[in-house]
Amino acid sequence: MTADRIPGRVVVVGSSVGGIRTGQALRAAGHTGEVVLVGAEDVAPYDKPPLSKQVLVGDQSAGDIPLLGPGGWAGDGLTPVLGRAAARLDPVGKQVILSDGEPVAYDAVVLATGAHPRSIPAPEGSLVRTVRELRDSEAIRAQFSRGGPVVVVGSGFIGAEVASSARQLGLEVTIVEALPEPFARALGSEVAARIGRLHADAGVSVLGSAAVARVESLADGTGVVHLADGRRLPAATVVVGIGVVPATRWLEDSGLDLDRGVLTDEYCRASGAPDVYAVGDVARWFDVRSGEHRLVEHWTNAVEQANLVAHNLLHPDELRPHVKAPYFWSDQHGLKIQMVGRIHPDDRVSFLRCTTSAGEKDVALYSRDGGFSAAVVLGWPRAVVACRQAWERGEDLAQVTGRLSALATAATPVPVG
Amino acid sequence: MQIKADVGKCQGYGNCVDLDPEHFDLDDDGLVVLLRTSVDEAELEKSGAAVRSCPVQAVWLADHDG
Ligand SMILES: Cc1cc2nc3c(=O)[nH]c(=O)nc-3n(C[C@H](O)[C@H](O)[C@H](O)COP(=O)(O)OP(=O)(O)OC[C@H]3O[C@@H](n4cnc5c(N)ncnc54)[C@H](O)[C@@H]3O)c2cc1C
Ligand code: SF4
Numbered sequence: 001m002t003a004d005r006i007p008g009r010v011v012v013v014g015s016s017v018g019g020i021r022t023g024q025a026l027r028a029a030g031h032t033g034e035v036v037l038v039g040a041e042d043v044a045p046y047d048k049p050p051l052s053k054q055v056l057v058g059d060q061s062a063g064d065i066p067l068l069g070p071g072g073w074a075g076d077g078l079t080p081v082l083g084r085a086a087a088r089l090d091p092v093g094k095q096v097i098l099s100d101g102e103p104v105a106y107d108a109v110v111l112a113t114g115a116h117p118r119s120i121p122a123p124e125g126s127l128v129r130t131v132r133e134l135r136d137s138e139a140i141r142a143q144f145s146r147g148g149p150v151v152v153v154g155s156g157f158i159g160a161e162v163a164s165s166a167r168q169l170g171l172e173v174t175i176v177e178a179l180p181e182p183f184a185r186a187l188g189s190e191v192a193a194r195i196g197r198l199h200a201d202a203g204v205s206v207l208g209s210a211a212v213a214r215v216e217s218l219a220d221g222t223g224v225v226h227l228a229d230g231r232r233l234p235a236a237t238v239v240v241g242i243g244v245v246p247a248t249r250w251l252e253d254s255g256l257d258l259d260r261g262v263l264t265d266e267y268c269r270a271s272g273a274p275d276v277y278a279v280g281d282v283a284r285w286f287d288v289r290s291g292e293h294r295l296v297e298h299w300t301n302a303v304e305q306a307n308l309v310a311h312n313l314l315h316p317d318e319l320r321p322h323v324k325a326p327y328f329w330s331d332q333h334g335l336k337i338q339m340v341g342r343i344h345p346d347d348r349v350s351f352l353r354c355t356t357s358a359g360e361k362d363v364a365l366y367s368r369d370g371g372f373s374a375a376v377v378l379g380w381p382r383a384v385v386a387c388r389q390a391w392e393r394g395e396d397l398a399q400v401t402g403r404l405s406a407l408a409t410a411a412t413p414v415p416v417g
Numbered sequence: 418m419q420i421k422a423d424v425g426k427c428q429g430y431g432n433c434v435d436l437d438p439e440h441f442d443l444d445d446d447g448l449v450v451l452l453r454t455s456v457d458e459a460e461l462e463k464s465g466a467a468v469r470s471c472p473v474q475a476v477w478l479a480d481h482d483g
Binding site (some may be wrong): 021024025028030047049072299300303304307324327329331336338356358378379381382384385388389 | 430446
């Protein structure tokens with residue numbers, strides 16, 4: 001019988017989007033046992049994407065970005081254990097040990113501890129910051145309100161969004177990127193050139209081949225960013241966006257298989273111990289399509305895996321694999337940048353300009369031998385829906401182009417760059 | 418249940434459409450369009466997942482009069 005294989009008490013570790021959505025999905029699917037949410041932060045669960053966007057510019061604050069429903073913890077049927085981090089997982093005794101030593105017993109546990117931001121060696125004080133938690137964003141906002149200049153280290157999405165927000169506030173902003181081509185690591189050269197123009201037009205100074213040697217702090221609280229080539233950039237705030245590290249340190253002696261994340265199978269079941277699942281930024285899941293383990297650090301991935309794990313916990317005989325198209329959005333200087341799929345370094349990139357009732361829209365299509373790898377859509381969400389469906393069905397470049405042409409009144413290839 | 422939408426909040430992230438294309442669509446401006454608002458018992462899992470996948474809570478489920 002499956003009934004006795006369905007866990008009674010589910011403990012979810014991490015109270016951000018992956019964790020909260022797992023709990024909510026369990027309830028929505030009719031789970032009647034207790035669902036305990038363990039969270040290191042002692043604040044009401046909030047959403048992260050606005051932290052580099054609306055919260056930084058002051059359009060939203062903590063109360064505007066809740067993850068729980070209007071009825072709060074009770075309304076969602078979840079039991080919070082906040083303000084103490086999980087310090088250890090004991091899969092044999094089936095318990096999570098909190099930082100003060102208290103054990104929390106589980107029948108099944110879902111790991112949703114996300115990731116911690118990487119930083120650079122920094123002087124003491126508040127000059128150099130990363131943005132991952134609400135308090136980071138609030139502190140940067142307070143600092144921005146005292147004026148610029150702002151130096152952003154790293155041209156990834158979070159850095160690019162922080163730069164956009166700082167410009168929106170009228171601050172002088174420089175992005176420094178160690179690699180020669182800013183924005184290219186995730187997007188490739190062709191689309192990176194477009195994004196570079198977007199930032200230049202908005203008044204952001206973007207420097208490539210600009211590695212930071214050190215940050216010097218001055219007596220007045222401001223500082224100087226010294227680049228490896230000797231250039232010096234004054235800064236009132238330095239925001240570092242150079243990637244994240246999955247939060248697995250607390251699992252090191254758990255016996256789970258860890259490799260830059262918690263390794264799981266395609267059903268998000270952790271390898272190395274029974275009844276342990278992982279979702280979101282901490283999970284490196286087995287991707288059936290590519291035959292490799294993947295970690296996707298995007299909001300929608302965390303929510304999709306939360307739904308999946310809730311289903312798999314309650315339906316052990318009808319397990320669903322994680323096969324959704326990787327997808328994320330980023331908002332920069334008023335443009336919505338949306339990406340679907342997975343870029344390979346040797347992809348060919350072509351641009352399609354589509355005429356729609358809302359104006360001309362550009363889509364960058366990435367392909368290899370006619371196969372469709374990925375799309376970057378600039379300001380045309382409708383096309384994103386089509387690209388996600390096409391990717392999941394394994395359609396080729398011609399089919400995707402056909403879908404986009406059908407959405408537009410005209411579609412013409414445009415020169416790359 | 419009924420699906421409700423606040424189009425003013427919608428950011429065109431498209432997650433609702435991806436999970437439940439029978440109820441949700443996007444227009445050319447990237448704003449959510451409800452193709453149908455009533456959700457029956459059999460559709461609840463899909464529509465519920467779609468609603469929870471909206472990053473800005475622009476769509477939600479309510480009782481018929483809610
Ligand atoms: C500023 C910012 C902007 C972003 N913008 C976008 C965007 O535009 N589009 C997009 O697709 N994605 C975006 N993302 C990424 C997206 O927010 C993440 O993919 C998502 O938050 C991952 O959710 P998660 O629950 O897996 O992990 P996290 O959100 O990292 O949450 C992990 C939680 O676990 C807690 N925790 C960690 N260790 C422990 C422990 N030992 N015990 C208990 N609790 C613990 C943490 O405190 C945290 O609350 C952005 C992220 C940031 C930081
Ligand atoms: S998921 Fe939300 S933001 Fe995205 S299209 Fe649907 S309603 Fe709009």
